[in-house]
Amino acid sequence: MSRELSPEMLQKRADTITSFSRTAGRMPTFSEIGALLGLRSKNAVAKLVRRLEAHGMLRRDAHGRLVLDRPARSLRLLGSVEAGFPSPAEEELADTLSLDDLLIKNPQASFLLKVSGDSMSGAGILPGDLVIVDRAQNAKNGDIVIAEIDGAWTMKYLKKEGDSVLLVAANARYRPIQPRQELKIAGVITGVVRKYQ
Amino acid sequence: MSRELSPEMLQKRADTITSFSRTAGRMPTFSEIGALLGLRSKNAVAKLVRRLEAHGMLRRDAHGRLVLDRPARSLRLLGSVEAGFPSPAEEELADTLSLDDLLIKNPQASFLLKVSGDSMSGAGILPGDLVIVDRAQNAKNGDIVIAEIDGAWTMKYLKKEGDSVLLVAANARYRPIQPRQELKIAGVITGVVRKYQ
DNA sequence: TTGTATGGTGAACGATCGTTCACTGTCAAG
DNA sequence: CTTGACAGTGAACGATCGTTCACCATACAA
Known part of the structure; x- marks a missing residue:
């Protein structure tokens, strides 16, 4: 038996619990934690939970029940940067929201796509960003869409002028594309997400 | 006593329960529901819960416990756009993740801020975007930070060269700022979020 | 080699869980 | 006025909860 559980192992077990x-x-x-982790004794679970709680990896209420720390996952939305930095008092007043709820309208029809290439950098969508694609949404003029052009999939602005349809990049180095035949649109970009570090 | 509980009254009670x-x-x-609603009998609660469950206002698991009907909205992360559009088979293989989990490391210390001004547009952060600010994180060279300069809060790149500290915008129209005295850093930008429509 | 801290087992415990039953009071339709 | 449907009371029930205790097995330090 390994002498002591590593922090990585603890985190892995905490993740198993929260993913439940x-x-x-x-x-x-x-009991369910024991089944998840292969522990047959509730006492082993109790000891583990105490450690995870001490490390801040789990939370419990006054009755000893485990509670989701997801409420804390909702963020306070404060004012704008240049309107002056908000005071704590303002923070309390502001709404809290979840990024998932904010960005995703149709969870079943949405997925993430990692951006490669700089054809939309003029619209603030950089290589490495994640875009949220909604398959269920109808593409309107001016939307950023995922479209198939000559067998390859690209991300471009959709420009409709009467009957003609144009795919336009947000980068001067790329030329607008006029679809030769039928234009296949896989989905509309409803959000962009970038993560630093 | 009012003859029968109206749908509005039912919804109100369901909201009370879920808001808990x-x-x-x-x-x-x-028991807690009884205390919330002023019902002294658990049987009254049981009858109410059965009705709310039949109306789809609450969900219970096989053990009769109430469960949150807010399943964490997890998204499928697919490949990159220009690597060709992923097939359904690939989708199944890809990981699913929650944007909250992805972007927020320290939920208690993080908050959202709406961007105004175009001083960071060169870094793909546009006016109207939301930035995720982590107060707990140490600011390193190259990080984008929320900092106080002469009494006003701004968002800039943090450039450290030896002992000197510089705040640099990602827009040629703004000049680098050398803090006169102590530099107050409110937090580090750990993510950017943009929502269309 | 011995001592000790650590992870885990297994069983017992009181408390609380959700379920169920018989019952009361009240309103509205017949 | 009678009757039935409905909201709620109160108590009892078995099941399961988290806690606790004594104990075992292993790995590391002295």
Whole structure:
């Protein structure tokens, strides 16, 4: 038996526990945690939970029940940067929201795509960014869409003028594309996400 | 006593129950629901819960426990746009993830800020975007930070060269700023989020 | 080699869970 | 006025919860 559980191992177990809640809609009981981790004794689970709680990896209420730390995952939306930095008092007043709820309207029809290439850099979409693609949404004039042009998929502005349709990049180095035949649109970009570090 | 509970009254009670979970991190027990609604009998709660469940206002698992019906909206992360559009088979293989989990490392210390001004447009951060600010993170050279300069808060690149510190915009129209005295850094930008429509 | 801290087992416990049953009071239709 | 449907009371029930205790097995340090 390895002498002591590494922080990585602890984190992995905490992740196993919290991921249970994603499908179950609630945190697991001690018995269920034991089943998840292969521990046959609830006491082993109790010791583990105490350690994870001390490390801030889990939260419990006054009754000893595990609670989701997802409410804390909702962020406070404050004012704008240049309107002066918000005071704590303002923070309390502001709404909290989840990024998932904010960005995703049709969860089943949406997915993420990693951006490569700089054809949309003029629109603030850089290589490495993630774009949220909604398949269910109708593409309107001015939308950024994922479209098939001559067998290859690209991301471009959709410009409609009467009956004619044009795909325009947000980068002067790329020319507008006039689809030869039928234009296949896979989805509309409804959001952009960038992560630093 | 009013003859029958109106749908509005039912919805109001369901909202009371679900709002409990937002602060508690879990759904309330039957006893707690009774306390919330002023019902002294758990049987009254049980009857109410059955009705709310039949109306789809609440969800329960096989053990009769109330569960959150806000399944974490997880998205499929697919390949890159120009690597060819992914097939359904690839989708299944790809990981799913939540944007909250992806972008926020320290939920308690993080908040959102709406961007105004175009001083960071060269870094793909446009007016109207939301930036995720992490107060707990140490600012390193090259990070984008929220900093106080002469009493006003701005968002800039942090450039450290030896002992000297410089705040640089990502827009040629703005000049680098050399802080006169102490530099107050409110937080580090860990992510950017943009929502269309 | 011995001592000790650590992870885990297994069983017992009181508390609380959701379920169920018999019952009360009240309103509205017949 | 009678009757039935409905909201709620109160108590009892078995099941399961998290806690606790004594104990075992292993790996590391002295």
